[in-house]
Amino acid sequence: MMQVNTSSDLQEERQRLDAFFRFGISVDCVVFGYDGENLQVLLIERGAEPYKGFEAIPGDLVSLNEDIDQATKRVLNDLTGLPDIYLEQLSTFGAVERHPMGRVVTVVYYALLDKNLYNPHPASWASEAYWKNLDEIGEMAFDHRQILEAAVQHLHHKVQHQPIGFELLPEEFTLAQLQHLYETILNTSFDKGNFRKKMLSMNVLIPLDKMQKEVRHRPARLYRFDQQRYEQLVQKGYLFEL
Amino acid sequence: MMQVNTSSDLQEERQRLDAFFRFGISVDCVVFGYDGENLQVLLIERGAEPYKGFEAIPGDLVSLNEDIDQATKRVLNDLTGLPDIYLEQLSTFGAVERHPMGRVVTVVYYALLDKNLYNPHPASWASEAYWKNLDEIGEMAFDHRQILEAAVQHLHHKVQHQPIGFELLPEEFTLAQLQHLYETILNTSFDKGNFRKKMLSMNVLIPLDKMQKEVRHRPARLYRFDQQRYEQLVQKGYLFEL
DNA sequence: TATTTAAATTGTAAAAAATACTATAACTTG
DNA sequence: CAAGTTATAGTATTTTTTACAATTTAAATA
Numbered sequence: 001m002m003q004v005n006t007s008s009d010l011q012e013e014r015q016r017l018d019a020f021f022r023f024g025i026s027v028d029c030v031v032f033g034y035d036g037e038n039l040q041v042l043l044i045e046r047g048a049e050p051y052k053g054f055e056a057i058p059g060d061l062v063s064l065n066e067d068i069d070q071a072t073k074r075v076l077n078d079l080t081g082l083p084d085i086y087l088e089q090l091s092t093f094g095a096v097e098r099h100p101m102g103r104v105v106t107v108v109y110y111a112l113l114d115k116n117l118y119n120p121h122p123a124s125w126a127s128e129a130y131w132k133n134l135d136e137i138g139e140m141a142f143d144h145r146q147i148l149e150a151a152v153q154h155l156h157h158k159v160q161h162q163p164i165g166f167e168l169l170p171e172e173f174t175l176a177q178l179q180h181l182y183e184t185i186l187n188t189s190f191d192k193g194n195f196r197k198k199m200l201s202m203n204v205l206i207p208l209d210k211m212q213k214e215v216r217h218r219p220a221r222l223y224r225f226d227q228q229r230y231e232q233l234v235q236k237g238y239l240f241e242l
Numbered sequence: 243m244m245q246v247n248t249s250s251d252l253q254e255e256r257q258r259l260d261a262f263f264r265f266g267i268s269v270d271c272v273v274f275g276y277d278g279e280n281l282q283v284l285l286i287e288r289g290a291e292p293y294k295g296f297e298a299i300p301g302d303l304v305s306l307n308e309d310i311d312q313a314t315k316r317v318l319n320d321l322t323g324l325p326d327i328y329l330e331q332l333s334t335f336g337a338v339e340r341h342p343m344g345r346v347v348t349v350v351y352y353a354l355l356d357k358n359l360y361n362p363h364p365a366s367w368a369s370e371a372y373w374k375n376l377d378e379i380g381e382m383a384f385d386h387r388q389i390l391e392a393a394v395q396h397l398h399h400k401v402q403h404q405p406i407g408f409e410l411l412p413e414e415f416t417l418a419q420l421q422h423l424y425e426t427i428l429n430t431s432f433d434k435g436n437f438r439k440k441m442l443s444m445n446v447l448i449p450l451d452k453m454q455k456e457v458r459h460r461p462a463r464l465y466r467f468d469q470q471r472y473e474q475l476v477q478k479g480y481l482f483e484l
Numbered sequence: 485t486a487t488t489t490a491a492a493t494t495g496t497a498a499a500a501a502a503t504a505c506t507a508t509a510a511c512t513t514g
Numbered sequence: 515c516a517a518g519t520t521a522t523a524g525t526a527t528t529t530t531t532t533a534c535a536a537t538t539t540a541a542a543t544a
Contacts, residue, residue, distance in 0.1 A: 064264050105265075193505085459491045
């Protein structure tokens with residue numbers, strides 16, 4: 001098929017389309033953290049309209065010349081002071097009435113991190129920024145409640161098939177810490193010996209020559225996650241599964 | 243925190259935001275089909291600028307007052323004549339330069355179906371609409387090549403954890419057909435007896451009192467997928483896995 | 485009609501993995 | 515050093531997976 005497109009062709013078409021180009025795009029960043037005890041999520045209090053004073057997932061409108069993936073990092077940093085972290089796209093919410101200021105479609109990302117590493121500080125139009133236990137969350141701005149529920153569900157599913165749990169822990173951790181994390185996320189309990197055997201048999205943990213410090217009992221060996229090894233296994237078709 | 247928002251407050255804010263509300267949103271529908279032999283995908287040839295004459299995934303701009311999920315059904319029907327089918331959201335592509343007519347963020351959906359049931363007919367600005375084998379696809383419009391690859395990868399992953407294979411088959415099918423489908427998608431082969439045992443032990447297949455017809459050997463029993471039973475199992479925490 | 489053929493279906497023994505549980509080691513604190 | 519606590523290792527039992535062989539069925543052919 002031959003292509004004939006003059007510049008005026010395109011201009012005409014662009015005009016016809018003008019009515020379609022009235023959307024706003026935002027990104028929302030669901031950041032999960034773990035403090036060794038509970039699973040938490042990073043929230044802000046909105047200091048600007050709409051929904052001023054409401055709890056919200058950190059998020060903001062994307063600029064016309066800004067890449068969406070990039071926007072997540074900027075927004076998260078602007079509002080909470082968190083540095084560049086890897087955020088994975090989750091899904092997109094686009095109900096017609098979800099935003100009172102116009103038609104805004106929001107792309108939701110999520111991340112997991114060791115919350116002891118970073119302390120959030122509110123900035124820009126965020127009046128507060130803090131961690132909150134998942135089960136203590138009430139009303140939220142926009143459809144953020146719904147978004148958060150989708151993120152939690154995704155986490156439950158994902159943690160059973162990929163070793164994402166490690167992102168929530170310090171670089172070096174004990175098997176008991178890892179087990180407690182999984183038990184928290186999945187709300188179950190595992191046999192200690194068998195959990196250990198299963199984890200170690202996957203060959204994605206590197207045992208270190210270090211021991212836990214400052215505990216009042218036999219100290220446990222520390223391990224770290226072997227990202228390279230994990231990727232090799234995935235290449236070969238191995239699937240991490242609990 | 244007290245909320246004070248007069249109507250003029252909001253108007254002011256809306257004006258400040260005007261520069262952000264210049265995005266276009268589109269939906270793209272990756273529809274996979276299976277003809278008993280190969281895995282295929284539904285494509286159109288674009289009959290309008292930009293990328294006139296190129297192969298593309300069926301998709302179009304969303305209207306300002308149109309729900310995104312709804313838009314998928316309209317678009318797919320407009321371009322290819324396919325009726326309402328269930329489409330699942332996959333992910334969103336928003337690179338700055340992905341569309342030559344402006345900033346367009348596209349939300350990608352996908353569906354699976356028995357391609358013998360529906361015959362695509364091009365309409366609206368689609369000059370062609372047809373099924374094509376996955377391994378015979380060349381250049382495509384926009385970033386559709388990239389989108390398609392993401393969809394295929396998602397399919398590979400998903401088929402191993404959810405019984406989506408059934409959507410690609412006729413309502414009534416034999417275990418051999420099901421096995422061949424899985425072998426095609428995953429590009430492997432399974433032991434016949436063990437595949438049968440595994441599938442049946444999941445209790446999501448209803449054996450029918452019907453047999454295959456018009457084959458020149460012992461006819462196989464027909465089964466159908468038990469959606470209800472599957473949902474019950476998922477509720478109870480059971481996870482379908484190959 | 486008897487025989488052949490192709491595939492469906494069933495069965496089974498061996499191997500591997502998951503599970504439940506016990507025993508021992510290592511460290512801290514009083 | 516004894517007591518307490520948790521880590522770590524080990525083991526026997528059960529369950530699941532795997533590989534493969536045997537049997538059944540209906541159509542096609544001779």
